[in-house]
Amino acid sequence: MKYSILFIFCLTLSLSSCADKDDPNYQYFPDMYESLAYETYQEADIFQNEQEAMLPVEGSISRGWMPYDYEDNLEGYDLAKAELKNPLVYSEENLKKGEELYNIYCATCHGKKGDGQGWLVQQEKILGVPSYDDQGRAITEGSVYHVMYYGINTMGSYASQMSEKELWQVDHYVMKLKAELEGKPERAFETEADNEKENEIETEAEEKEVATTE
Numbered sequence: 377m378k379y380s381i382l383f384i385f386c387l388t389l390s391l392s393s394c395a396d397k398d399d400p401n402y403q404y405f406p407d408m409y410e411s412l413a414y415e416t417y418q419e420a421d422i423f424q425n426e427q428e429a430m431l432p433v434e435g436s437i438s439r440g441w442m443p444y445d446y447e448d449n450l451e452g453y454d455l456a457k458a459e460l461k462n463p464l465v466y467s468e469e470n471l472k473k474g475e476e477l478y479n480i481y482c483a484t485c486h487g488k489k490g491d492g493q494g495w496l497v498q499q500e501k502i503l504g505v506p507s508y509d510d511q512g513r514a515i516t517e518g519s520v521y522h523v524m525y526y527g528i529n530t531m532g533s534y535a536s537q538m539s540e541k542e543l544w545q546v547d548h549y550v551m552k553l554k555a556e557l558e559g560k561p562e563r564a565f566e567t568e569a570d571n572e573k574e575n576e577i578e579t580e581a582e583e584k585e586v587a588t589t590e
């Protein structure tokens with residue numbers, strides 16, 4: 377008995393001295409440690425569509441993206457044109473970024489000045505590109521955003537190329553080009569504080585409106 381205890385003690389000592397601390401230990405039931413993960417597009421009959429990848433639940437909104445309420449039809453266009461406003465302050469920074477993006481995405485057709493004389497137009501590759509001061513169109517902040525979001529006839533949508541903020545930055549720049557074409561005075565830059573004040577005034581006005589209708 378005495379010797380067997382000693383023997384077991386020595387055996388454990390000798391075995392444990394060989395163990396390499398950097399190696400993973402022996403695993404019983406390895407499935408418990410290493411779960412069998414599904415591949416993204418793997419077929420799997422436990423899911424409804426028999427594929428691992430599923431559509432997001434209806435009504436899901438991806439992070440950093442706000443839903444756009446105006447529909448892709450004439451009514452949606454008219455509504456956006458009349459009431460949709462640029463939420464970004466008219467700052468030098470936003471305008472500069474807008475100019476950069478405009479020159480990348482829009483100037484090939486619309487021209488650097490927004491007069492509808494971009495390179496593709498001069499090469500006669502595309503027809504019917506309007507100037508931003510086209511009186512028949514009378515574009516507004518809202519309508520510009522709407523056409524960038526959905527596209528219009530031969531002009532494609534930019535919703536997947538730019539973030540919401542970038543689209544609004546371009547929007548500011550388009551409105552600046554429009555004012556320049558129309559020979560209007562330059563709009564003064566605003567700061568974050570101006571914008572907050574404006575929002576306060578608007579909410580106060582809205583509250584008053586609600587109070588009077590009640």
Ligand code: HEC
Pocket residue numbers: 478481482483484485486496502503504505506513515519520523524528529530531532534546550
């Ligand atoms: C491939 C050429 C092309 C590019 C690039 C392009 N547009 Fe256009 N755009 C057009 C054409 C063509 C029209 C006229 C569509 C129509 O009404 O038939 C138009 C129309 C417009 C209008 C007037 C829409 C209205 O309300 O009547 C605006 C504003 C506009 N584009 C802004 C932009 C902005 C901003 C970009 C860049 C993000 C851009 N476009 C990029 C071709 C282009």
